[in-house]
Amino acid sequence: xxxxxxxxxxxxxxxxNLQRDVEMLNASEADWIHVDIMDGVFVPNISFxxxxxxAINKHAQKPLDVHLMIVQPERYxxxxxxxxxxxxxxxxxxxxxxxxxxxxxxxxxAKAGVALNPHTPVSVxxxxxxxxxxxxxxxxxxxxxxxxFIERTYERVRQAAALIEKQGSQAVIEIxxxxxxxxxxxxxxxxxxxxxxxxxxxxxxxxxxxIAQLKKVW
Ligand code: DX5
Ligand code: ZN
Numbered sequence: 001x002x003x004x005x006x007x008x009x010x011x012x013x014x015x016x017n018l019q020r021d022v023e024m025l026n027a028s029e030a031d032w033i034h035v036d037i038m039d040g041v042f043v044p045n046i047s048f049x050x051x052x053x054x055a056i057n058k059h060a061q062k063p064l065d066v067h068l069m070i071v072q073p074e075r076y077x078x079x080x081x082x083x084x085x086x087x088x089x090x091x092x093x094x095x096x097x098x099x100x101x102x103x104x105x106x107x108x109x110a111k112a113g114v115a116l117n118p119h120t121p122v123s124v125x126x127x128x129x130x131x132x133x134x135x136x137x138x139x140x141x142x143x144x145x146x147x148x149f150i151e152r153t154y155e156r157v158r159q160a161a162a163l164i165e166k167q168g169s170q171a172v173i174e175i176x177x178x179x180x181x182x183x184x185x186x187x188x189x190x191x192x193x194x195x196x197x198x199x200x201x202x203x204x205x206x207x208x209x210x211i212a213q214l215k216k217v218w
Contacts, residue, residue, distance in 0.1 A: 057084025089113030140177030149178030161191030
């Protein structure tokens with residue numbers, strides 16, 4: 001079996017010591033660095049934006065997995081690509097012209113992802129999933145770190161895996177929110193192949209060891 005990709009979220013890092021925390025991730029088995037962009041409109045919280053993303057990228061030795069929790073994300077795709085994004089994920093709920101937005105991400109040379117809020121049926125991706133590199137299934141309502149994992153996520157992962165198979169898509173299923181050592185193996189067995197973890201990694205006594213444990217899901 002292949003290990004899942006682990007994408008620690010710097011939302012849970014110490015913002016006054018970002019370089020130190022990014023260097024910790026460089027030295028760990030983390031595969032991607034998850035960067036949560038919140039605009040205070042699409043979600044009820046503001047995180048950080050372009051200059052901080054560029055500052056993270058300056059020290060990061062791993063690809064930046066940028067999760068845009070913002071309205072009209074198409075306005076900022078090129079800027080986040082310039083700031084270092086390798087994966088650009090937009091929310092289904094924020095994109096009335098999702099097909100065009102996905103093409104814009106691909107034209108920028110980034111991997112294209114779509115995120116679904118917990119209430120959005122997986123089936124809405126039927127006609128776009130073949131074009132996606134990533135499907136991000138939110139396992140909490142977006143906006144804050146440290147929330148409780150929603151148990152229905154397992155069923156949604158199975159639905160996404162079935163849709164990917166049916167449509168011949170190469171998309172990777174990523175899970176974001178409340179991921180820990182208990183649900184990680186269950187998510188993997190349901191079909192998830194990328195796991196975001198914020199508070200579980202950064203609040204741990206030994207974040208490097210915690211990342212290593214998350215990769216060993218069986
Ligand atoms: C939530 C963010 C998540 C968050 C995860 O809106 O998209 O990436 O950082 O944090 P934890 O792992 O603490 O739930
Ligand atoms: Zn996220």
